[in-house]
Amino acid sequence: MSSEENTNAIEVQPVDKAKVRHLLKVMWILAGVTVIEFIFAFTMDRSFVLVSIFVLLTIVKAFYIVSEFMHLGHEVKSLMYSIVLPMLFVVWLIIALIYEGSMLHTY
């Protein structure tokens, strides 16, 4: 097929309503989780539990953005793991450096 034929062959397909509804649902989840974070921020005292709740809710939001908006949840598994697994290094980095940091404070 020549490129000119290609141009003429373009057909606009109708909007996939179910898909758009799904995307809007994800948007409301993200907005809702943010609101929940605000409620926790102003009703609870600062503590380890509160920080854990924030981290958990952040991971929930990150999951929806990466999986739905960035479509990674619907890609081939090998692609998904080659993106997600390297992030485990970051988990190690967080644990190591926060621990080291609190030691700097003590000594």
Place this chain on the structure above:
Amino acid sequence: MKVSYGKLMMWFFLVSDAFTFSGLLVSYGMVRASHPAYEGATKDFVFSQEYWPIPEKVFDAFPFFHGHSWPLAFVGLMTFILILSSVTMVLAVEAGHRRDRKAVEKWMLWTIIGGLTFLGCQAWEWTHFIVGDGGGGASLTANQYGPIAFADFFFFITGFHGTHVFSGVVLNFIIYYRTVTGLYDRRGHYEMVEKVGLYWHFVDLVWVFVFTFFYLV
């Protein structure tokens, strides 16, 4: 892996960029852990160089409402603006799959507007942070809100993220321009919208983490 070369490379770039942002945020955590935390009730909090500030006490201003204390309201608004622009981007990608040029143009334009609005908000927030509320404000070498490192990390982390938003807006504009001039129709597919969309969602994703670890915790 059943994805195009361009998309795969964009993903690998995002992985490396995620490591860069992790480096910044984790070093923030380390330096914060090495400073004493504020002990005492939140309502009695005063700024001091002696301990790390509570972020909601630092970021409590809102444009046009000078003197009111609305903790984190403005950052919350910025978060919502960025989430919205992520949604319009994903709608542009969806329209690209359907080869609907008019819809791609519309949603790309909304995404660009969302990005510019976010940058404007950030400019206001930086100005407020630098000028301060009569306490001298903050710079890389002085800080009315707490330890100097707090201001340094504010400038580096939100600045690095803002730079990403800016380059995202530039990329989005290039895509918009090429859509309007019909390049993707001639090419037969709208994959570039998808690739730049990945980058734009990543910028939103980073903000989710910055919001939690810099403003909430």
